[in-house]
Amino acid sequence: MIKKRIIGVVTVKNGWAVQSFGYKRYLPLGKPECLIENLDRWGADEIFIQVIDRSNSNLGPDFELLEKVSRLRLETPLIYGGGIRNISDAIQVIKTGADRISLDSTYRKMPDNIKVISETLGAQAIIISTPMSFDSGMLGVYDYQKLEISLDIDSTRDIINSGIVSEMLVIDYKNEGYKNSFNRQIIDGLMIKKKGSVIAFGGITEDEQVNSLLNLDIVSAVAIGNSLSYREHAIQMIKKNIENKTLVRKPIFQSLLK
């Protein structure tokens, strides 16, 4: 049985790892490479680097960071998101060391690009990243470039159901950065039937939240940001508290082999 994943997220702005609060406020944490190296050492199931200032400024992907990360010799699968504009960027990101890519503004601005990227890299390599909210009974997609909410969920659903991409990173953007605050109604309101197609992110800090989200059929993974950096081996501590142990992977560490 495929295991459900706990993904360590490192958010990068202006070259620094930051803690983001609701897409509005940012606190610097340090060098992204240090956080990424720790997640690799602590047995994360995947690592997701999201560089949040590339798309707005049309800067393209942060290849300098990817090259630094490549030198870390990670043994953990790496997802990269931020500034990917077209197929050429996507290929170069994979060649520089990412195993998968996350697309956000690309799919909203240029939906045809996604198909081309999918046909070149394969659907399994593509995640669409979608900031969402659930307010007054309405599910919305947040466009962080226009700073407005769209109620058109169907186009997002269609992309997932079409199989052009493999998974959707659902970000509770309002609660991102805050403790124990992920709004489950976002997942419930999505009404996506495809099993294992959603990665939940934003305001997930507690073991109970992780346990509850991973038990949902449509959730393949939870992504956790800064709270993983506060304690060593946080991912394994969370996994210890998951009721159904067969849901998640127990990694083998080099030290256990000696």
Next chain:
Amino acid sequence: MKKISIGIVDYGMGNHSSIVNSLRGLGLRVKVSNQKIELDTVDVILLPGVGAFGLAMENIIKLGLDDYIKNAVNHDKPLIGICLGMQLMTESSSEHGFTNGLELIPGKIISFPNNQSHIGWNGINLKKSSSSWLNESDRTVYFNHSYYYDGPDLYKAAITHHAFPFASIIKHKNLIGLQFHPEKSQVTGKIILKKIITSLLDD
């Protein structure tokens, strides 16, 4: 004692740094090349791969490596395929239309039903006939694919369950194909890579 050398076939897709690092971490010599003269000198050829089947075959043919790889295998050179590299060893794939493969192992590559992908960590269960060359059982490794091998059971060396059982390792003579990514499977992946390379050279 001479160090074992691995030649990673560079056909212009995917990144090779992870697999290079894994192999070097095992104490092996590694070359990344699309030059036949370079690949001639290695003990084992490794066909990596990220991307779509059709484009990969197109690149391999453009570089004239299709006949080279077939010829090398026919002359008993061990070959390891990883993920797309494993799929390329087969007769054909239906990914974005029909494409012929390298035809080194009978069978074809088809998609999982309902546009499903198989992404993440899953167990591999070795068939009894494979236990002599890899005795680890039920290890959890990293997969990232939407298509799978559909071929005779004879060539299926390990099985993984994702809605139904499918081949996660295929084997035929001096060829081994891994549907998962050992280079991204942390310590488990390294153990598997080492055992596979050793077994291919011992055979």
